[in-house]
Amino acid sequence: xxxxxxxxxxxxxxxxxxxxxxxxxxxxxxxxxxxxxxxxxxxxxxxxxxxxxxxxxxxxxxxxxxxxxxxxxxxxxxxxxxxxxxxxxxxxxxxxxxxxxxxxxxxxxxxxxxxxxx
Amino acid sequence: xxxxxxxxxxxxxxxxxxxxxxxxxxxxxxxxxxxxxxxxxxxxxxxxxxxxxxxxxxxxxxxxxxxxxxxxxxxxxxxxxxxxxxxxxxxxxxxxxxxxxxxxxxxxxxxxxxxx
Numbered sequence: 497x498x499x500x501x502x503x504x505x506x507x508x509x510x511x512x513x514x515x516x517x518x519x520x521x522x523x524x525x526x527x528x529x530x531x532x533x534x535x536x537x538x539x540x541x542x543x544x545x546x547x548x549x550x551x552x553x554x555x556x557x558x559x560x561x562x563x564x565x566x567x568x569x570x571x572x573x574x575x576x577x578x579x580x581x582x583x584x585x586x587x588x589x590x591x592x593x594x595x596x597x598x599x600x601x602x603x604x605x606x607x608x609x610x611x612x613x614x
Numbered sequence: 615x616x617x618x619x620x621x622x623x624x625x626x627x628x629x630x631x632x633x634x635x636x637x638x639x640x641x642x643x644x645x646x647x648x649x650x651x652x653x654x655x656x657x658x659x660x661x662x663x664x665x666x667x668x669x670x671x672x673x674x675x676x677x678x679x680x681x682x683x684x685x686x687x688x689x690x691x692x693x694x695x696x697x698x699x700x701x702x703x704x705x706x707x708x709x710x711x712x713x714x715x716x717x718x719x720x721x722x723x724x725x726x727x728x729x730x
Contacts, residue, residue: 529717538618538705538720539659554717586659588717603718605659 498522500606502587508612509577517572517609519587526592528570529554529603530562532583539586545570546592577613585609616641616708620721627696628729634681635691635724637706645711648682648689649718653703662704665689667711693726701728 503518519528526547531539531554541554545564559581561573570589574581586608591601617640627633639648650662665673665682672680677697681690693700706721 531717536623536722538707538722539718540720541717544717555719584657588659602661602664608657 500587500589500604502585502606502609504609505607506610508614509574510614511578513577514573514575515577515611516574517585517587517611519570519572519589519606520568521570521587521589521604522568523589523591523604524567525589525604526567527590527603528564529588529590530560530570530572531586531588532556533586533608534583542572542585577611579613581611582613583611585611616643616646616710616719618706618708618719618721620706620724622724623722624725624727626727626729629696629698631696632692632694633696633726635693635704635706635726637689637691637721639687639689639706639708641687641708641710643710647709647711648680649707649709650678650680650691651705651707651720652700653705653723654699654701659705663691696728698728698730700726702726 500521529544530542533539540556543562545551548567551562563571587606588603590603619638646667648665652660652662663675663678677694679692703723705723707718
């Protein structure tokens with residue numbers, strides 16, 4: 497049971513290049529999330545998904561696209577990278593809380609991807 | 615929308631001392647969860663403790679405990695008998711009840727240094 501894995505761990509891009517970050521989880525979780533962490537900041541939500549084939553915008557979605565074609569995978573794409581997207585990116589997953597009054601389900605985080613855009 | 619504020623960018627204490635990290639939040643929600651996450655130099659996010667807002671009793675996990683003041687919207691973390699391995703960034707986070715799909719809202723973090 498690997499939990500949440502992220503590929504790659506490090507990447508350097510030039511401005512204007514594109515790339516895709518892959519997140520995979522083997523816990524059969526319904527929810528998946530992409531966050532970014534900048535120096536002096538906590539994590540901020542980019543996009544999230546409540547199930548296969550569905551995605552939604554978070555707090556800072558501009559410049560990113562996502563896809564959830566398979567339940568276990570959540571992809572984050574940068575079509576034209578900018579220096580402002582230099583950050584550490586974290587993926588997380590959790591079970592769907594069964595009803596509003598149901599038990600809370602922990603978010604499990606991946607190890608992060610450090611992306612530098614020159 | 616909710617906000618989470620951690621007013622202590624950095625704290626340093628001696629090993630075995632007790633330290634308290636502060637967190638305040640602002641929300642119009644009445645039911646929610648609060649969390650403390652630890653991020654060591656490895657970068658891995660580790661859940662330390664959680665508190666359901668509808669529970670009056672403060673959560674405890676071994677050496678970690680919280681002081682949850684709902685009316686004041688305050689959620690501090692107390693670490694007793696601090697250890698060198700407690701050195702890390704600590705983040706306070708908020709999630710509304712039933713809002714698992716909306717993700718977590720984090721504070722900016724407190725860098726805690728435990729001195730030998």
